[in-house]
Amino acid sequence: MEKPVLIREDGLRHDGRRPDELRPIRMEVGILKNADGSALVQFGKTKVIAAVYGPREIHPKHLTLPDRALIRCRYHMAPFSTSERKSPAPSRREIELSKVIREALEATIFTEYFPRTTIDVFIEVLQADGGTRTAGLTAASLAVVDAGIPMKDLVAAVAVGKVDGVLVLDIDEIEDEFGEADMPVAMMPSLDRIVLLQLNGVLTREEFRNALELAKKGIMEIYRLQKESLTKKYLMYPEE
Amino acid sequence: MPKIYVANRQIVRPGDLLAEGDDVKGGDYTYRIGNKIYASVLGLANVDDGVVSVIPLEGMNMPKEGDVVIGLVTSVGITNWIVDIRGPYKAVLNANEALESFNPITDDLRKYLDVGDYIIAKIIVFDRTRNPLLTIKGKGLGKITEGKVIDVKPSRVPRIIGKKKAMLNILIEQTKCTIIVGQNGRIWIRCPNEELEDILVRAIRKIEAEAHIPGLTERVKRFIEEEKRRLGIA
Amino acid sequence: MSLTPTSQPIMPRLKRDTLISLLKKGNRIDGRAPEDYRPITIQLNPIPKAEGSALVKIGDTMVMTGVKTEIGEPFRDRPFEGVLQVHAEYVPLASPSFEPGPPDENAIEAARVIDRCLREPKAIKLDELVIIPGRKVWVIFNDIYLIDHDGNVVDAGALATMAALNTTKLPKIIGIEGDNVVIDRGVRETPLPLSLNVVTVTLAKIGGYIIVDPNLDEELIADARLTIGFDSLGRIVGLQKMGMSGFTRSELDYAIDLAFKKAKELHELLEKVLKNPETASKPIV
Numbered sequence: 001m002e003k004p005v006l007i008r009e010d011g012l013r014h015d016g017r018r019p020d021e022l023r024p025i026r027m028e029v030g031i032l033k034n035a036d037g038s039a040l041v042q043f044g045k046t047k048v049i050a051a052v053y054g055p056r057e058i059h060p061k062h063l064t065l066p067d068r069a070l071i072r073c074r075y076h077m078a079p080f081s082t083s084e085r086k087s088p089a090p091s092r093r094e095i096e097l098s099k100v101i102r103e104a105l106e107a108t109i110f111t112e113y114f115p116r117t118t119i120d121v122f123i124e125v126l127q128a129d130g131g132t133r134t135a136g137l138t139a140a141s142l143a144v145v146d147a148g149i150p151m152k153d154l155v156a157a158v159a160v161g162k163v164d165g166v167l168v169l170d171i172d173e174i175e176d177e178f179g180e181a182d183m184p185v186a187m188m189p190s191l192d193r194i195v196l197l198q199l200n201g202v203l204t205r206e207e208f209r210n211a212l213e214l215a216k217k218g219i220m221e222i223y224r225l226q227k228e229s230l231t232k233k234y235l236m237y238p239e240e
Numbered sequence: 241m242p243k244i245y246v247a248n249r250q251i252v253r254p255g256d257l258l259a260e261g262d263d264v265k266g267g268d269y270t271y272r273i274g275n276k277i278y279a280s281v282l283g284l285a286n287v288d289d290g291v292v293s294v295i296p297l298e299g300m301n302m303p304k305e306g307d308v309v310i311g312l313v314t315s316v317g318i319t320n321w322i323v324d325i326r327g328p329y330k331a332v333l334n335a336n337e338a339l340e341s342f343n344p345i346t347d348d349l350r351k352y353l354d355v356g357d358y359i360i361a362k363i364i365v366f367d368r369t370r371n372p373l374l375t376i377k378g379k380g381l382g383k384i385t386e387g388k389v390i391d392v393k394p395s396r397v398p399r400i401i402g403k404k405k406a407m408l409n410i411l412i413e414q415t416k417c418t419i420i421v422g423q424n425g426r427i428w429i430r431c432p433n434e435e436l437e438d439i440l441v442r443a444i445r446k447i448e449a450e451a452h453i454p455g456l457t458e459r460v461k462r463f464i465e466e467e468k469r470r471l472g473i474a
Numbered sequence: 475m476s477l478t479p480t481s482q483p484i485m486p487r488l489k490r491d492t493l494i495s496l497l498k499k500g501n502r503i504d505g506r507a508p509e510d511y512r513p514i515t516i517q518l519n520p521i522p523k524a525e526g527s528a529l530v531k532i533g534d535t536m537v538m539t540g541v542k543t544e545i546g547e548p549f550r551d552r553p554f555e556g557v558l559q560v561h562a563e564y565v566p567l568a569s570p571s572f573e574p575g576p577p578d579e580n581a582i583e584a585a586r587v588i589d590r591c592l593r594e595p596k597a598i599k600l601d602e603l604v605i606i607p608g609r610k611v612w613v614i615f616n617d618i619y620l621i622d623h624d625g626n627v628v629d630a631g632a633l634a635t636m637a638a639l640n641t642t643k644l645p646k647i648i649g650i651e652g653d654n655v656v657i658d659r660g661v662r663e664t665p666l667p668l669s670l671n672v673v674t675v676t677l678a679k680i681g682g683y684i685i686v687d688p689n690l691d692e693e694l695i696a697d698a699r700l701t702i703g704f705d706s707l708g709r710i711v712g713l714q715k716m717g718m719s720g721f722t723r724s725e726l727d728y729a730i731d732l733a734f735k736k737a738k739e740l741h742e743l744l745e746k747v748l749k750n751p752e753t754a755s756k757p758i759v
Contacts, residue, residue, distance in 0.1 A: 197713055
């Protein structure tokens with residue numbers, strides 16, 4: 001595929017967004033019956049669902065830790081989520097992303113409250129259009145809250161990119177593929193802690209600092225939406 | 241001078257700053273960094289006499305010694321039963337906490353309690369180093385042989401009981417049912433007839449859905465009265 | 475599935491307390507300052523049979539990278555580029571906590587981080603590795619072998635990889651018949667075309683302190699780690715935060731600038747060794 005124009009003459013991106021604009025975001029909490037906690041999150045066309053089971057005891061017992069809960073995290077893409085069918089077998093990418101997502105959740109969950117148990121976090125990407133790990137982590141954090149598991153703060157995440165020399169917020173697949181940098185960032189916003197940070201691309205130190213600022217801006221908005229989605233079902237008075 | 245940023249019964253989420261100051265204490269489901277107190281779960285803020293805590297709206301209850309729970313037997317061993325009490329940990333009921341005398345060589349525990357049986361039990365031991373231990377020896381405890389067991393969100397149990405059992409008493413008086421509420425979010429009911437049982441279950445579901453909205457006790461009372469009227473029962 | 479690690483070596487409480495109280499005074503358990511690397515040796519071509527190779531020791535961490543080249547097909551969406559494959563293996567002999575089996579998530583992560591740091595700034599001129607456009611290209615297999623684990627495998631692996639790539643010479647192509655490319659592995663003429671070098675600098679955060687090149691003990695008690703890739707032009711070519719805690723933005727700021735400084739030192743060291751391989755056999759700090 002030929003490289004499309006990523007920044008138009010009017011300064012807008014290929015989909016009409018401003019450089020600092022997020023895609024339309026939709027979040028819904030508590031959508032699965034079986035899981036202890038769940039959430040569905042959409043960033044534009046990227047659609048992910050996260051579910052949490054636990055804390056619960058699993059066997060074999062010798063795999064548990066005596067002073068805290070284990071976290072088991074699986075980031076997985078559905079075979080129909082990408083343009084070309086993706087094999088269901090875990091790829092090296094999915095293994096790496098499962099690790100960085102788990103580590104982000106380890107930073108926030110009070111695992112020491114549940115020794116000898118396991119907290120299972122499952123993320124399924126249903127449709128992929130860029131920013132799947134950040135949408136997945138955003139959804140996973142909502143699912144953990146929905147499960148009633150104590151945590152320090154929500155985790156809000158977004159990917160910043162550089163396309164045609166311009167730093168942009170919440171990159172989609174096209175911007176990821178043809179751009180010069182892709183930097184996923186996740187934070188615990190109330191505590192101002194960065195719990196996931198990767199860079200795939202080239203940035204000067206100055207660009208990195210600006211990209212981080214831009215990410216923080218997007219993250220505060222996503223954080224606000226997460227909080228809203230959690231209180232949504234409790235603020236609706238049912239009619240009798 | 242302590243600064244408290246939330247009102248009583250306000251909905252809070254993990255990471256929400258509840259209060260600041262050295263003289264404020266953080267209660268359940270909060271944590272402290274420096275002199276700031278944050279919420280750690282989604283719930284209702286509770287401000288009471290210099291202590292800020294959160295009443296969770298979601299999640300499993302952590303078992304506590306002394307809790308009355310309704311458990312489901314999931315496996316039978318030689319000298320004990322393993323019981324699901326809906327928390328993070330499976331509970332253990334030793335034979336000597338259920339039977340007067342027991343001989344592992346001649347007695348088969350399955351004769352007394354089998355997989356799939358419900359029991360009303362009390363937690364006699366729980367520290368974080370081992371699984372909760374139960375007993376069914378005691379008044380009101382034992383195997384459930386009739387009636388119905390329903391699961392509710394454990395976080396709703398306090399509301400179903402109510403302050404000084406106000407809500408529970410209304411349910412019992414109005415429906416004439418026997419009701420035992422397990423702290424682990426299981427409720428055993430035994431009703432005079434199917435209609436009253438149906439009304440009771442729906443009333444409980446209503447409490448579950450509206451637990452965070454004030455004035456619930458009155459609304460539930462009215463709900464049951466209207467339903468009884470609608471069905472033409474006393 | 476990623477699981478909280480349960481089989482790491484036990485860190486005795488006493489050792490941990492000692493480490494932290496030393497850090498409070500600006501010292502580390504092996505006498506280093508917070509911004510110091512352990513002694514680094516780079517040995518070029520330890521495996522003459524491979525097309526390129528290097529052995530790097532950072533302190534007691536030992537990593538070998540071997541480069542093998544083959545003729546293969548390009549990726550369908552990149553018909554005019556050679557193929558780079560970066561893999562890492564944490565073999566069981568490297569540590570008492572390693573089990574035989576498929577690469578675990580740490581090895582996969584390390585390989586992918588180093589791969590990205592090479593690929594993004596186009597360190598290897600993949601477009602000069604095409605033999606028959608769209609059909610036959612050079613495939614560069616870069617295998618990173620952890621032989622002894624004492625922390626900071628990524629920096630050692632990246633350094634070994636960059637050194638190995640610099641020593642890599644492509645086998646001579648002796649004939650092309652249709653789609654068939656015949657090579658003679660015995661004759662190596664063309665150096666692998668590189669445009670720049672890349673190094674990584676890994677820092678760890680322990681309490682509020684940031685240290686460079688954590689050894690295994692420091693890694694075990696670190697709250698979190700950050701690996702930053704820098705190319706020879708001083709640009710950031712990769713980032714990876716690792717570990718189960720987070721960084722504040724001011725910690726990140728400090729880390730990036732410190733890493734930039736250290737990266738320059740690593741680049742100088744690499745260039746010195748490449749120019750004069752004899753210097754490699756003596757430990758260089």
